[in-house]
Amino acid sequence: MLRFISTIILCGVLCSTFIDYGANDCFFLLFPFTVSVGIAGLLALALSMLKGNSFRLTLPDGLITAGVIYYLVRYDYQLHLADWKVIYAALLLLLWYISRIILSSPQASKKMVSVGIVGIGCLLAGWGLLQLYGFCHSNHFLYRITGPFFNPGPYSGYLVMLLPVCLHHLLLAKGWQRYCWWGAFALMLCIIPAAMSRSAWVAIVVSLLWVLGMHKDWWTAFRNFAKRTPRKAVGYVTSVCVLAALVCVLLFQLKADSARGRLFIWKNTCTAIAEQPLIGYGPGSFQMVYGKVQAAYFAAGKGTVDEKRVAGYAEYTFNEYLQSLVEGGGILLLFILSFGISVFRQGIAHKRYDFCGALFSLAVFAFSSYPLQILPFGIAGVVFSAACISKEEVACASEEEKEKQADGKKNLLALALSVLLCGGAGIGIYKLRNLGELGEQWYKANILSYSQVYDVASTGYERLYSRLNYHPDFLKSYAGSLYSEGRSLDACKILERAKQVSCNFDIWNIQGRYYQSAGYYRSAEHCFEQSLLLAPERLYPYYLLAKLYVEPKFLNQEKAKQMATIVMTKSPKVHSRAVDEMRKEMKQLLSRYK
Template identity: 40%
Template sequence: MKERIYYVNTSWIKLRVIVSLIVFVGVISFLGVVLISPDHFDTGEMAYQKMWLSRMAVVFAVCSLFSLSINDKKEDRFYHSVIWSLILLGGVEAIWGLGQIYGQVASHHSLFALTGSFYNPGPYSGYLAMVFPVCIGEWLLLKDKANRDRMEQGKYYISLGVILLILCVLPAGMSRSAWLATAVSGLWVYGVHYSWGIRLRKVVKKDKKKVFLVAAIGLVVVSASGFALFFLKADSASGRLLMWKVTSMAITERPLTGYGSDGFVHAYGIAQEKYFANANYSETEEWVAGSPEYAFNEYLQGAVEHGIPFLLAMLSIIGFSLWKGVTEKRFSTCGGVISVLIFACFSYPMQIPGFAVAFYFLLAACIVGRSRFYMLLFTVMITLWGIFYWNHNWYDACKRWSSCKMLYKIGAYQAAKEGYESLYSELNSNGAFLFEYGHCLHKLKDYESSTKILEKAIVHCNDPMVLNIIGKNYQAEGEYGKAEGWLIRSTHRLPNRIYPYYLLAKLYAEPGYRQPEKLKRTAEIVLTKEPKVQSTAVKEMREEVKTLVVSLNGNGSGSN
C-alpha cells in the first residue's frame, strides 16, 4: 500500500514538473520575440516580430490550455515562468551587449556600437532596466532562504549573475531614463522586501527633525542629479521637452477621441507646423526640432492616438495590476512594471513588439496568480492578438519591398516603380514605403501621380522631405502658388533645415514666378542660417543661391 502511495506521489510530482515546463515553454516562446532581429530588410521594420508573435500565440495558447486542464492550485506556474523567462532573456541581452562593446558582435545600428537585439541603445537599455528589479526580487527571496535545494541554488546564482551583467552593460547605453528606471525600481523592490516603509514610520515617530534633515539633503542630491542628467545630453533633453510641448498641443485639438491608431505622426507634424508658424519660439527649440515617429512619452502618445479617457482607463488597469501584485507580494513583477512606467515617461517601449509583450506579461503575472479564470482570460486575449497579427502581417511584402529599395537606391526608378505598384495595396499605410514610391514617381517625372502618393504619405510620415517633393512637383507643373505653399509648410515643420529655403529661393527665381524681394529674404536665410551638420550639399546650395542673387541684381541693373 505504501509503495502504491509513493508511486502515485512520484507520478504526481513528475506531472507537475512537466506541466511547469510546458507553461515555461509557452511563455518564453512568446517573450523570446525580443531576440528576433532579421536582416532581410531595414532593421527598423517590425513586421518579422509581429509574424513571430502571431505564430507563438498559438504555442502559448496550447501550453496554457494544457496547464489549465491540470487542477493544481499549489503551483503559481505562470508567475514563475514570466519571472524566469525575463531573467534568462535579460541575461542573453546583457551578454549580447557585452559582445558588442568588445567588438565581437555586430551592432544593429551604424551610429551605435551597443544595441543588443534592438535597433538603438535606448530601448535596449530600457529592457535591461525592466529585467533588473525582477532579478533583484528573485535574488533577495532566494538569498533569505536558509536551506536552498540544488534548483534554488542554481536560480540564486543565475539571478545574481544577470544582475551583475546588467550593471556592467547598462552604463554604456548612456540612457538616462533607463538609469532612473533601474535605480527607482531596484530601490523599491529592495525597500519593500526589507519593509523600509514600516521602519521609516518608526523612525519618523522617534526623531522627526533628523528625518526632515535627511529628506532635505536627499532632495538636494536628487535635484543636483536631475540637473546633471539634463546637461549630460542637453540638446536631447531640450528636444524631448519640445516634443512634449507640441504633443500636448495636438492633444488639445482632440482630447476625447484622439487621432486613431498610428495617428501620432500626422497629428504631431501639423501641430509642429502651427507652433513654428506663430514665430513664438526660442532659438534652442528651433535648433533641437525634429520629425519624430514617437512622442518619447507613452502617456502623451496614448492620449494623442486614443484620447484622454482611453489613457485614464489604461492607467486604471495598470494601477489595479500593481495593487493586486503588491497585495499578493509579487514584488518582482511589480518592480518590472514600475521600471517600465518610469522608462515610458521618456521613451517609446510600447512601440516595440518585444518590449510591449514583456510589459503585458508582467501585468498579467501581477494579476493571474493561481486563478484559472484570469489565466483563461489572458490566454484568450493573447490568442485574439495573435489572430490579428496573423491576418495583418506584412513580412512577405516587406521582404519584396527591400528588393525594390535596392533598385530605388541605385536609380533604377522604372523597375522600382513596378515593384512599388505591386506592393501598394499591402503597404499603403507605411509612411517610408509611400515616401519612396512618391519620390520614385517624382524622379520619373510623373508629377501628378507622385503628388497623390505623397499626400497619402503625409498621414503616415513626419519627414518634411515629403512636403518638399510635393512642392517640387507643383513647381515642375507650373503651379507656383501651390508649390510655394507646400515649401513654406516645410519651413514651418522643421525650421532648422536649409533645404526648403533653398527650394523657395529657386522657386522665386523662376521666370514665370519671379519674386525679387522674397528671393532676397530667402537667400539671406540660406546664406546665414547655421546648419546642424556642415556638408558639401550645404556649400553647393549656398553657391547656387549666390548665383541666383547675382543674376537677379544683374537683371535689375540692366533694366535700369
Template identity: 25%
Template structure:
C-alpha cells in the same frame, strides 16, 4: 508542462532576435511574425491540455473598458495607421495574457519564468558588450550608439536591460537564496547596469536608480525612521537626476518642446483626443503650424525634428485618446498599485518595483512602441492579475477552447503570410526602382499596396520612387496620402519638386510647409530659393539667400557649405 515552458522561452527569445533584414522595416516585422508564430505554437500545444476555466477578475473589467474605448475611437475617428495589424497584434497579446495567466500560477512556474527572462536579459547584455568592443575604431564619444542589442537604437535596449537590473536586485534584496545564486545574481545585476551605462541611456539609468531606492526603502523602512529614509533617498534621487539631465541639456529641451506642442494638441482635442495611433502625422502638422508663426532662428527651431513619439507615454495617450482614455489608464494603474500595496509581501513588492520601472521609463521614452517591452508589460499584468479577486468563474467546454484558439491561429497565419508577401513585393519594387526598371517597380508596388495601403513608410517610399523618376502625376496623390500616415518634411519637398516648373503657387506652398516642419534643415530653404530664382522672383530669392546665410548650423556638412556658397555667389552677382 515542460513543453509549454520551452515554448515560452522560445517566444521571449525569438521576439528579441528575429530580424527579416532582407525586407523593408525587417527588424520590426521579424519580431511581429515571431510573436505570432511562437504564440500560435503555444496555443496549438495548449489544445492538448483539457483544462479550460474562464475566470474574470476585477482588473479585467477596467482593462476591458479601456480596450473597448480604444476600439470605438478607432471605429468612430479617422485613423491614419495600419488598423489590421493593430488588431491582429492585440489579439495575440490577449492570447499571451490568457495563456500566461493560466500557466504561471504557482511559485515554481514563476521561478521558471524568471529564469527565462534573466536568460534573455543576459543574452542581450552580451550582445551589447560585443557591439561596444567590436567597434573600437569608432570614437569613444560616438561608440554608445552601436550598443543597442537587437533593438533599433540604444534607448529601448537599455530600458529592456533596466528590467533585468530591477529583477536581479529585487531577488537579492527580498528573497532568501543560496550563496552561489547570490553571486550569480549580483554579477548579472552588475553586468546589466554596466551595459546600460555604456549605452548612455539616461532614462534607463534613472529607472535603475529610482527603483533601487524604492526597493531599499521597502527593505529597510521598518529598521529606520520612515521620514529619515524618505528624505535621504529622495535627496539622492533628485541630485542624481539633476546630474544626468545636465549631461545633455539639448535632449531635455527637445523633449520639453515636444510636450509643449503636444499640450497644444490636447487643448484642441481635450475630451476624446485625435484618435488612437494618429500622433505622428497630427504632431508634425502642428509643429509646422507653430513654426509658421515664430522665428526660425530660435533654440526650438534648432532642436525640432521629425517626431514619431511624444517621449512620454502618458502625454501621448492623452493626445490620442483624450481625457477619457487618460483617466481610464490612471484608474487602472491606481487599482493595480493599491492592490499590491495592500497585500505587501515580497512577491508584490518585486512586482510593484518592476511596474514602477515601466512607469518611470514611460515618462521619457516610448516603451509601448517596442514589442519586447510590451511583452514585459503584458507579463507583469498577468502576474499582477493573480492578486485580484475573481468575480466570475466557469469551467467551459473544450470545444470553445478549440474554436477560439484555432481561430486565433488561423488569423495569425493568414495575416503573417499576406504581410510577408506584401513586404517581399515592396522589397522587389525598391530593387527594380534602383535598377531603373520603373514599370516593373510600379507593378510590384501595386501588389504590395493591397496589404500596405495604410503603411505610411510604404506609401512614402512608393510615392518618392515614382516622383523621383519624373512620374509626378502618379506620385503626387500617393505622397499626399502618405503625409496622412507618416508626415515628414521630405514628402513636402518632393511635392514641391513635382510642381516647381508647372505650378509656382503649389510648389511655394509645399516648400514652405517643408521649411516650417523642420526649420533647421537647409535643403528646403535652398529649394525655395531656387524656385524664386527660376520664376524671376529676385526680391524673394534675395530674402531666402540672406536667411540661409544667417541660419545656425547644427551639424556642419559639405552640402551646407555648398548651399551657403551658392547663396553668397548669387548675392555678390546682383
C-alpha cells in the same frame, strides 16, 4: 517537465520580436509574435485540461478587455493610419488571457519563468558587449550598442525592466545560487551606462530602490523614525528632494538639446490634447496631429530661439501617458492607469516584488521615452502583469478545499477560454501569413527602382500600396519612382498620404520639388514654407526656395537673394559637406543677381 516547457514557451513569446523578419518593422514582426502567441495558446489549452488550474476572472481582466475594445473602436478604419497598432492591441489581449491561464496552473513555475527572464537579460547584455567591442554589428550606423533594437535607448530600457526581477531573487537567494544571481545582475548592469540613456538611468535607480525598500521594509522603518524624530525626518526628506532635483538638472545638462526637444514636443502635444481631451484623435494619429500643431505654433510667430533650434521630426511623444491622451483621450489613459494600479496592488499583496519592480521600471521609463511603440515592451508588460495577479501555487489547506469545490467550474472556464484564444491566434496567423512574401515584394520593387526600371517598380509599389500605405519610407520610395517616370503629380498624391502618417518635414521638401518640376510653382512654394514651419532652423528649405525663385516662369530676384543670403549666413544645426555644396551654389546665385 511541464514547468520547463511553460518557461521555454513564455520566454519564446518574450523573444519572438527579436528576430529579423520581413521588413523588420512593427507590422512585419507581428507575424512571429502571432505564431508565438498561438503556441502559448496551445499550452494554455493543454494546462486548462489538467486539474488544479486556479484561473478566475478578476478586475484587471475586465479593465484590459474594456481598454482594448475602446482602443479598437476609436481607430479610423477608413484612413488606416496604423493597422499594426490595432492588431497588436488585439494580440496583447489574447496574450494576457493565455498568460493568465498558464501562470494560474500548478504546472507552471513563476520562479522558473523569472530565471528564464533573467537569462534573456544576460543574453541581451552579452549581445550589447559584443557590439561594444566590435565583435557584432549594431542595427544603427550612429550607435555601437543597440542589441536587437534599433536604438540604444529602448535596448537599455528593456534591460532596466529585467533588472528588478534579478535583484528580487538575488535578495532571496542563499548559498551558491546567490553568486549566480550576482553574476547575472552585474552582467546586465555593466552595459547600461554605455548606452547613455538618461531615461533608463532614472528608471533603474527608482525601480531597484523600490525593490530593495520592499524587501527591507524601509517604509515602516521610516514611518517609525518620523514618529520618534519628526524634525529629522523632514530634514532627510528635504535633502533627498534637493538631491533628486540636482540630479535632474545634471541629467538635463548632459544632453541639453535632447531634453529641450522633448520638452518642446510635450508642450505641443499638450496643445493638441487640450483640443480633444476626452476621446483623443484615434490610434496612429499622433504624427498627423502633431505636425499640424507644430506648424501652427511657429506660424503664429511663437517659438524661442532654443525651440526653433531643437524643432524637427517628432515620431513619438517621448511620453507614453501623453501619447495615450492624444490617441485615446482621457478615457484610454484612465483604463491604463486603473489597470496598472490594480495589477500593482495585487502584485504587492502576493509579494511579487520582481514583476512589480519590472512594471514600475517600465512606468518610469515611459515618462520620457516610447517603449509601448515598440513590440517587446508591450509583450513583456502583459506577461509580467499576468504574473503579478496569478494565484500562488501553494495555498493553505482551507484554500485548497475551496479550490477543489470550484475546480470543475474554473477548469471549464479556462478550457472554454483557451479554445477561443487558440481560435483567435489561428485567425491572426492566417491573416498575417503572407507578411514575409510582402516584405520580399517590397524589396524587389526597391531593387527595380534603384536599377532605374521605374515603370515596373511603380507597378510593384502600386500592388503593395493597400498593405504598406502606413509606412513613410514605402510611400517616399513609391513617389520617387513615379517622379522618375515623369509622373510628378501622381507622386505628389502619394506624398499627400505620407503627410497623414508622418510629420517629417522632408516630405514637404520632396513634394515641393515634385511640384516645381511639374510647373506648379505656387504649390512648391507652399510646400517649402510648410517645411520651414516644421523645422525653422533647417537650411535646405531656404536653399530650395532660392532655386525656386530663379525659375524663369517664377522669377523673383529679391526673394532669391534673400533666401540665398540666409543659406550663406545662418548657422546650420549640423555642419556637413552638403552645407558646403549648398553655400557654394548660393554664392554663385548671389554673384549672378548683384
